[in-house]
Amino acid sequence: MRTLYRALSRGLHHDEARAVSAPTYDLGKLHGGLRLEGHKQASTAQPILDIPLPSQLILPIEQHVGAPAQPVVSVGDRVLKGQLLAEPDGELGAPVHASSSGTVVAIESWPVSRRNGDKAPCIVIECDGKDEAPVATAGTDYLSQAPADLLLRILDGGIVGLGGAVFPTAQKLMQARTAELEFLILNGVECEPYISCDDALMRECAPAVLSGARILMHALQVNACYVVVESDKPEAIGRLGEALAELGDDRIVLKQVPTIYPSGGEDQLVQLVTNREVPSGGLPTDVGCVVQNVGTAAAVHDWIVNNQPLISRVTTVTGDGVVSPINVRARIGTPVEEVIRHAGGYTESVKHLVIGGPMTGRSVTTDAVPLVKASNCVLALAEPATAGDELPCIRCGDCAVVCPVQLLPQQLFWYACADDEQKLREFGLLDCIECGCCDLVCPSHIPLTADFRIAKDRIRELADEKARAERARQRFEARNRRFERERLARDAELSRQKDSAKRAGPAAIAEILKRKQQSRDDPA
Amino acid sequence: MKFETREAPYWAPQASVASMMLQVLAALVPAAIAHVWFFGPGFIFNLLVAGIFAVAGEALVLRARGRPVEVALTDYSALVTAALLAFALPSLTPWWVTATGALFGVVVAKHLYGGLGFNIFNPAMAGYVVILVTFPMYLNLWTAPRMGDIDYQQLSVLQTLVFTLTGNLPETLGFDAVSRATPLDVMKSGLNNMATATEIRANPVMGDFGGRGWEWIGNFLAIGGFWLLIRKIIRWQIPAGVGLGLLGPATIMYLLDPGSSPGPGFHLFAGATILCAFFIATDPVSAATSPKGRFIYGVGIGFLIWCIRRWGSYADGVAFAVLIMNMAVPAIDYLTRPRIVGHRKGADADG
Numbered sequence: 001m002r003t004l005y006r007a008l009s010r011g012l013h014h015d016e017a018r019a020v021s022a023p024t025y026d027l028g029k030l031h032g033g034l035r036l037e038g039h040k041q042a043s044t045a046q047p048i049l050d051i052p053l054p055s056q057l058i059l060p061i062e063q064h065v066g067a068p069a070q071p072v073v074s075v076g077d078r079v080l081k082g083q084l085l086a087e088p089d090g091e092l093g094a095p096v097h098a099s100s101s102g103t104v105v106a107i108e109s110w111p112v113s114r115r116n117g118d119k120a121p122c123i124v125i126e127c128d129g130k131d132e133a134p135v136a137t138a139g140t141d142y143l144s145q146a147p148a149d150l151l152l153r154i155l156d157g158g159i160v161g162l163g164g165a166v167f168p169t170a171q172k173l174m175q176a177r178t179a180e181l182e183f184l185i186l187n188g189v190e191c192e193p194y195i196s197c198d199d200a201l202m203r204e205c206a207p208a209v210l211s212g213a214r215i216l217m218h219a220l221q222v223n224a225c226y227v228v229v230e231s232d233k234p235e236a237i238g239r240l241g242e243a244l245a246e247l248g249d250d251r252i253v254l255k256q257v258p259t260i261y262p263s264g265g266e267d268q269l270v271q272l273v274t275n276r277e278v279p280s281g282g283l284p285t286d287v288g289c290v291v292q293n294v295g296t297a298a299a300v301h302d303w304i305v306n307n308q309p310l311i312s313r314v315t316t317v318t319g320d321g322v323v324s325p326i327n328v329r330a331r332i333g334t335p336v337e338e339v340i341r342h343a344g345g346y347t348e349s350v351k352h353l354v355i356g357g358p359m360t361g362r363s364v365t366t367d368a369v370p371l372v373k374a375s376n377c378v379l380a381l382a383e384p385a386t387a388g389d390e391l392p393c394i395r396c397g398d399c400a401v402v403c404p405v406q407l408l409p410q411q412l413f414w415y416a417c418a419d420d421e422q423k424l425r426e427f428g429l430l431d432c433i434e435c436g437c438c439d440l441v442c443p444s445h446i447p448l449t450a451d452f453r454i455a456k457d458r459i460r461e462l463a464d465e466k467a468r469a470e471r472a473r474q475r476f477e478a479r480n481r482r483f484e485r486e487r488l489a490r491d492a493e494l495s496r497q498k499d500s501a502k503r504a505g506p507a508a509i510a511e512i513l514k515r516k517q518q519s520r521d522d523p524a
Numbered sequence: 525m526k527f528e529t530r531e532a533p534y535w536a537p538q539a540s541v542a543s544m545m546l547q548v549l550a551a552l553v554p555a556a557i558a559h560v561w562f563f564g565p566g567f568i569f570n571l572l573v574a575g576i577f578a579v580a581g582e583a584l585v586l587r588a589r590g591r592p593v594e595v596a597l598t599d600y601s602a603l604v605t606a607a608l609l610a611f612a613l614p615s616l617t618p619w620w621v622t623a624t625g626a627l628f629g630v631v632v633a634k635h636l637y638g639g640l641g642f643n644i645f646n647p648a649m650a651g652y653v654v655i656l657v658t659f660p661m662y663l664n665l666w667t668a669p670r671m672g673d674i675d676y677q678q679l680s681v682l683q684t685l686v687f688t689l690t691g692n693l694p695e696t697l698g699f700d701a702v703s704r705a706t707p708l709d710v711m712k713s714g715l716n717n718m719a720t721a722t723e724i725r726a727n728p729v730m731g732d733f734g735g736r737g738w739e740w741i742g743n744f745l746a747i748g749g750f751w752l753l754i755r756k757i758i759r760w761q762i763p764a765g766v767g768l769g770l771l772g773p774a775t776i777m778y779l780l781d782p783g784s785s786p787g788p789g790f791h792l793f794a795g796a797t798i799l800c801a802f803f804i805a806t807d808p809v810s811a812a813t814s815p816k817g818r819f820i821y822g823v824g825i826g827f828l829i830w831c832i833r834r835w836g837s838y839a840d841g842v843a844f845a846v847l848i849m850n851m852a853v854p855a856i857d858y859l860t861r862p863r864i865v866g867h868r869k870g871a872d873a874d875g
Contacts, residue, residue: 031865036535193535267866280866337525346525353527354534363529381534389595391541392641396808397759398539400815405865410813411857428864436533443539444641450531 028275030268032402033260034437038232040196042325043318048200049328051342057099057125057333058370059085060112064160065167066092071123077104081133082309085123088155094168095158098125099311099331101132112372113355113364122370125333142215142304147177150219150304157303158310158373163187163198163264163293164356166374169300172292173219175285181222182288185273186213186297188229188236189257189264192357195377197314198294200327202229202236205298206243212297213252215304220290225252226273227294232259261359262435266291268404280431295376315371317343321350321380330371336378337367349382359436391444399438399448405431409438409448416455421462424455432456541640545600547757548803551748552607555799558744559611562669562737565681566615569688573619574606577626585635601640605629608648611799612843613655616665616684616702618691624658625651645850646810649843656843668704668729669737678702707735708795708839711786720783725790734793742798749802758806761815765822766801767792770830777834791830795840800825804842810850817853817860824849824856 062068069086073079079098086096102125110122142150155170186209190198202209213225227244229237240254257263257272267278269291276287284291295313302308311332318325323344330339336355340346354361355369357377371378399409407428415423429452438448501509559567582602586593609625629651637643656663670678679687679702683694693702705713707729714724724730731739752758770791777785791797796804805811805825812821825845832841 271865277866280864282866351528352530352534353525354532356532358535359533361532361534363527363531363534365527365529367525367527379534391595391599392639394541394601394641394808395811395813396544397813397815397818398756400813400862401759406862407864408814408861411861427861428867431864431866436535439533440535440538442537443541443544445537445540447531449533453531 027257027273028271030260030263030272030404031406032404032437033262034402034440035259036193036261036440038259039194039318040199040232043194043316043327044196044199044203046326048204048314049326049342051328051330051334051339053100053127053129053131053331054334054338055127056105056335057102057127057331058110058335059096059099059123059125059333060110060120060370060372061086061096061123062120063096063166063332063373064094065165066090066094066171068121069093069096071107073104073123075104075107078102079104079125081131082307082311083134088168092168092171094160094170095156095309096123097158097309097311099333100125100127101130102127111364111366111369113362113369113375118365137307142218147219147221150215151177153304154219154300156309157300159296159299159303160310160373161293162295162299162313162373162376164360164374164376165266169292169296173216173290175283176220176290179283179285180288181220181285181290182224183274183290184213184217184220184222184225185269185284185289185291186225186227186294187264187266187269187291188227188233188240188294189269190233191230191259191261191264192359192377193261194318194379195316195357196318197316197327197376199233199236200316201295201298201314202233203239206236206239207247208298208301209240209294210243210247210249210252210297211305212294212299212301214247214249215300216290216292216297217251222290223251226255227252228255228257228269228273230259230263231256262404262433262437265404265433265435267433280428310373313371313373313375315339315375316377317380318377319354319380320382321347321352323347332371332373334371335367336364336369336371336375339371339378340367340380346380347382350380351383352381354379354381360434390446393442393444393446396443398441398443402437402441404435404437405433407432409452412455413446413448413451416451419455419458421459424459429455429459541599541601544757545604547752547755548604549600549607551752551757552611552745552803554747555611555741555744556607558741559615562671562740563615563667564670564678564684566617566667566679566684566688567610569619569685570613570615570617570622571607571610573622573688574609574613574626575603577623578602578606578609578630581627581630582635585631586639589635589639591639596640599640602630605634605647605651608799608804609651611803612648612652612796614663614666614703616667616679616687617662619688620691621655621659621662625655627651628654641809643809644853646804646807646846648807649804649846652843653847656838664705664709665699665703666706667702669735671736704729706795706839707731707738707790708833711790711794712833712839715784721786721790722783725786731793733787733789734795738795739793742793745798745802749798752802752806758802759815759818761818762806762811762822763801765819765824766797766805766826766829767822769823769826769828770797771826773827773830785834791833795833796842797829800829800842800846804846805849810846810853812853812856812860814857814860814862816862817856820856820860821849821853824852 067090070089071086073085080101083098084095085098088095105126106124109119111118112120151170151174159169160166188198188202217225263272270278270284270289278284279286299310312329314327314329316327317339326343352363353367354363355375356362393410395410412427412429432452434449436449579602583593586596606626629647633645633650634643634647710727711724729735771788774788774791778787812818828845828848829841832844
């Protein structure tokens with residue numbers, strides 16, 4: 001029966017590529033996960049609000065995975081909208097562009113939302129309000145470009161993964177090109193509560209998303225693309241379906257998945273859509289897949305077709321700490337304070353400000369932080385969702401039931417307390433995706449995710465230390481080997497001289513001694 | 525504007541130990557009422573004594589250990605231990621017997637091992653076993669169940685209270701007048717005396733499956749147990765494992781040799797089988813923790829109960845079976861780790 005269903009559903013895909021909501025029974029199975037209250041209606045009730053230019057833009061030079069970009073402008077320079085401000089340094093990185101025209105007034109440390117340290121170097125632009133761009137050049141016809149050239153072009157657009165991981169898109173694609181690929185998967189799942197920026201984008205810019213998908217397919221030379229959306233976004237699915245029908249590209253298939261957190265995680269999505277497990281420590285490309293966020297696809301479209309680098313993004317401003325939750329399209333570098341103002345400002349009870357979603361976001365101390373490429377959500381929370389007192393683990397195992405990677409968090413917690421690196425590795429700490437599910441269900445209110453994050457850092461530190469010690473040891477041993485070699489060479493030379501002297505016999509020795517005597521008697 | 529920071533996730537927790545424990549207690553209420561109905565008010569006194577000593581004992585140890593007393597007391601775990609102990613004891617039990625069990629369970633089995641979450645052994649069962657070896661005679665004082673056609677002599681509330689406080693029955697009554705052998709005792713001594721299981725089951729204490737009265741308490745315990753399953757306070761693996769481990773061999777032996785083997789229905793409804801399956805073996809702290817491990821743990825308990833009932837010198841084997849399997853937990857957990865997503869089967873995450 002299942003086989004029959006599958007055969008039928010495949011048939012449907014081929015006959016009607018625009019199948020609006022693809023059947024869900026041929027999905028892979030995800031372990032655990034949680035059905036969480038979405039809290040998304042508040043921010044999706046109105047269309048995306050384009051917020052006006054702020055007076056100042058703060059652009060961190062590190063908005064991506066990899067090395068920070070190197071500034072190519074100096075204080076006092078006038079820059080135009082879309083102008084390159086900082087270029088990637090090293091193998092992995094992405095350029096940063098000016099989000100609007102104005103003057104560079106400072107290149108200095110500024111509060112940002114990131115885990116390690118709360119300040120980072122930023123390029124500060126005083127906007128002149130003209131939003132002046134260089135004379136527009138026509139977009140390129142990407143189909144006439146070789147995939148490799150297209151990838152290099154994408155590299156220049158400053159595009160990074162907009163789902164939150166901010167891995168430089170071009171490098172991800174270049175890496176993927178080295179593998180045998182089958183599917184491009186566009187991630188429109190957006191499973192984390194409160195966040196609705198991808199939903200809003202798919203509703204309003206479905207053609208851009210699909211166009212981005214086609215560009216990516218050409219760059220990757222794959223012929224199958226799944227656009228995957230969670231079932232709680234019927235309107236987005238509808239818009240995408242319409243756009244797909246208009247496009248008539250039967251290589252692209254729309255797929256609906258159940259609303260379960262965290263099915264939007266990259267590896268989880270691959271498993272859900274293709275029923276293939278990404279091997280531990282591996283990448284989706286190991287099982288023939290490349291995953292890109294729908295927002296990233298739209299950004300690729302904007303860059304390749306419209307020549308606009310990544311200088312703005314859609315962000316959800318929400319939570320019970322803001323007056324009127326809404327999705328905004330803001331320039332990268334806009335201070336969060338400004339963004340909040342356009343959502344009606346804070347409510348009186350606001351207590352926490354989180355950049356990112358409620359499960360994986362980062363709590364910041366000030367709203368002076370800028371909106372960056374990674375900022376998919378600005379969450380102001382009124383009540384501190386305090387967990388109450390932390391009690392000892394009672395080993396109920398609910399954490400293991402919800403873990404999408406099928407870890408045993410209760411055991412990991414035990415080993416994390418004991419700082420037992422060996423056991424932590426054995427029980428898969430490094431496979432933890434930090435989704436926070438275990439935290440939520442823990443009846444003892446143990447901050448498991450935070451503990452695991454610390455334990456992971458510790459393991460990495462230990463590994464670094466080990467590597468350093470290993471390098472030092474190798475250097476030391478190499479030095480000893482050099483000494484040994486030199487000593488051997490010296491010994492060999494000495495014995496060679498002795499041998500030759502012996503061979504020459506007593507007469508020669510007498511001769512030498514005489515010569516030496518002479519030189520002593522006859523000072524120069 | 526300035527904000528306080530916290531670690532993710534920023535989401536109210538969905539469960540608490542206190543609410544879990546309270547739900548376990550709530551699930552025991554129907555069976556408690558049935559217990560009082562069939563065996564008299566002694567259960568309530570036992571529950572009070574066990575509760576007071578368990579909580580007082582926990583408070584004292586916590587003070588001695590320099591731990592916050594209030595936090596630990598309001599998790600209600602000591603009350604669950606007390607309630608399970610009260611269910612295990614006959615309705616006529618002097619207070620010092622109950623107190624010994626409650627104190628040993630909470631102070632020695634729980635807190636000397638580090639308190640909630642660290643105890644290897646199930647506190648209620650550890651306390652029960654101490655009673656079993658120190659005051660064996662009191663564990664035979666099960667009153668006859670209140671059923672229309674059995675000759676039963678139930679003590680009044682006052683008489684029961686006097687017994688609980690002093691250990692003395694009213695002068696006109698002897699122990700024989702108020703107590704009856706339990707169905708498991710009847711079965712065991714009957715089989716030892718070469719009676720067939722069918723003959724033994726003609727004894728008036730026997731009901732449709734297990735013992736009269738006992739069966740009904742079992743039904744109410746099962747209702748509470750299923751409610752806990754639905755509420756996801758407990759998971760299905762342990763109850764199913766206990767059922768399989770006990771009823772599997774019981775069924776096989778019943779089919780092979782019905783004369784000397786009571787059937788699976790008897791094993792299910794006699795003694796503490798259902799209490800064990802849903803409430804005792806499911807104590808998360810002392811049970812195995814991986815899903816597969818829990819099933820194995822349950823099967824082990826069920827099988828040991830059957831072995832002890834069949835070959836042991838004790839009529840029921842729940843407490844020993846649970847304590848023995850408690851010892852096996854670390855090994856079970858180690859051997860039943862689930863395969864981590866993205867890893868080959870059987871390979872360590874590291875390998």
